[in-house]
Amino acid sequence: MSRLVRGVVARGKGAPVSVETIVVPDPGPGEARVKVQACGVCHTDLHYREGGINDEFPFLLGHEAAGVVESVGEGVSGLAPGDYVVLAWRAPCGECRSCLRGRPWYCFDSRNAVQPMTLEDGTPLSPALGIGAFAEMTLVAAGQCVKIDPAARPEAAGLIGCGVMAGFGAAANTGNVQRGDSVAVIGCGGVGNAAIAAAHLAGARKVIAVDIDDRKLEWAKGFGATDTVNAGSTDPVEAIKALTEGNGADLVVEAVGRPETYEQAFYARDLAGTVVLVGVPTPDLKIELPLIEVFGRGGSLKSSWYGDCLPTRDFPMLIDLYLRGRLPLDKFVSETIKLDEVEAAFTKMHHGEVLRSVVVL
Structure with a gap:
C-alpha cells in the first residue's frame, strides 16, 4: 500500500521550502521504494528551488542519499528488501545509442520511477534529479539503487550520489x-x-x-x-x-x-x-x-x-577508498540536520559556512 511520509517541498520559485506529507506509492514494475537514512544538501537542490533547472513545481527536493531498500516491484532482479544502497541520478538504460556504443556513463535515456509521488491532494511532485530524497521514503527506478558496503556511514556514503562523484x-x-x-x-x-x-x-x-x-x-x-x-x-x-x-x-x-x-x-x-x-x-x-x-x-x-561516472562501477570503488581511509568522506560532512532545517542549510551553503549539511532521518 502507499506510504505517507514527510518530505521537503519547493512550491514556487524562490519561496522557502516546507515539510509536507508525501504519498509514496507501492513500487511498480522495475521500481524500488527506499527508506532514506541520510541525504546531503547539494547546491543543485537550491538551483531547483530558485527555478534554475526548470519550472516544473512543486519539487520534492534532495538527491544525495543513502538508505535501505524497503520493497521492490515486479521484474526487479539483483536488488532485494534490506539492501543498503546509494541512489544515483543516472541509471543507464542499456538500449540508447550511447549505451550500445559501450558508453553507458553518457546514457541518453536514464531510468527513473514511472509512477509519481504526490502531495496528499494528489498533486504530482517533480523529484529532484529523479530521486526526491529529502523524505523519509522515496520511489526510484531499481537501476538507481547501487548496493554498497553496509560498513559505510550513511551520512558520508550518500554524498557520493552526486557532489562527491561529480x-x-x-x-x-x-x-x-x-x-x-x-x-x-x-x-x-x-x-x-x-x-x-x-x-x-x-x-x-x-x-x-x-x-x-x-x-x-x-x-x-x-x-x-x-x-x-x-x-x-x-x-x-x-x-x-x-x-x-x-x-x-x-x-x-x-x-x-x-x-x-x-x-x-x-x-x-x-x-x-x-x-x-x-x-x-x-x-x-x-x-x-x-x-x-x-x-x-x-x-x-x-x-x-555527473563526473562521467558509471554508478555501479564507481560508487563501490569510492566507498572502498573511504573504508580504507584513502578518501576522507567524513570531512565533507559539516553538520547533520533534520528535515525542517533544510531552508536554514541553504542559507549556510549560500554563505559558504558549510561543505555539506546532511539530513539524517
Whole structure:
C-alpha cells in the first residue's frame, strides 16, 4: 500500500521550502521504494528551488542519499528488501545509442520511477534529479539503487550520489588526471574538494585550490591541495602560472559555473591542457572567448556530466577508498540536520559556512 511520509517541498520559485506529507506509492514494475537514512544538501537542490533547472513545481527536493531498500516491484532482479544502497541520478538504460556504443556513463535515456509521488491532494511532485530524497521514503527506478558496503556511514556514503562523484569524476574520469600532472581547481565547495581529492589520489605533483574564501581554502588542504590561491586578492591566472613554472596547469577543473571563473580556467591551463566544467551554470549565463585562442591553445574544453561516472562501477570503488581511509568522506560532512532545517542549510551553503549539511532521518 502507499506510504505517507514527510518530505521537503519547493512550491514556487524562490519561496522557502516546507515539510509536507508525501504519498509514496507501492513500487511498480522495475521500481524500488527506499527508506532514506541520510541525504546531503547539494547546491543543485537550491538551483531547483530558485527555478534554475526548470519550472516544473512543486519539487520534492534532495538527491544525495543513502538508505535501505524497503520493497521492490515486479521484474526487479539483483536488488532485494534490506539492501543498503546509494541512489544515483543516472541509471543507464542499456538500449540508447550511447549505451550500445559501450558508453553507458553518457546514457541518453536514464531510468527513473514511472509512477509519481504526490502531495496528499494528489498533486504530482517533480523529484529532484529523479530521486526526491529529502523524505523519509522515496520511489526510484531499481537501476538507481547501487548496493554498497553496509560498513559505510550513511551520512558520508550518500554524498557520493552526486557532489562527491561529480567532482571526483571530473578530475579522474573527464579530466583523466595522471601521475605528475599539475591540477588547479577553481571553487572549493563539496564538488571542488572532491576533485582535489581525486587529483591527490591520482598522484598529481601539484594540486592548486582556488577560491575567494580563506576558510574553504583551508578545508581544501585537508583533501590534498598542495597550494592555495585567494582569487579575491590575487589574479588567479597569474598565480596558477607562477606555481607551474609559468606554464599553467595541465588540468583545470571549474567547479563554480560562472563565465568569469570559466574564463580564468581557460587562460590558467598550459598549452594542450584541459579545462573541465563541472560547476552548474544557470540557463542565462554566456561566455565569450577569442576563437583564435581556443584554436591556438589546443587541448580540450570539456563538460563533465555527473563526473562521467558509471554508478555501479564507481560508487563501490569510492566507498572502498573511504573504508580504507584513502578518501576522507567524513570531512565533507559539516553538520547533520533534520528535515525542517533544510531552508536554514541553504542559507549556510549560500554563505559558504558549510561543505555539506546532511539530513539524517
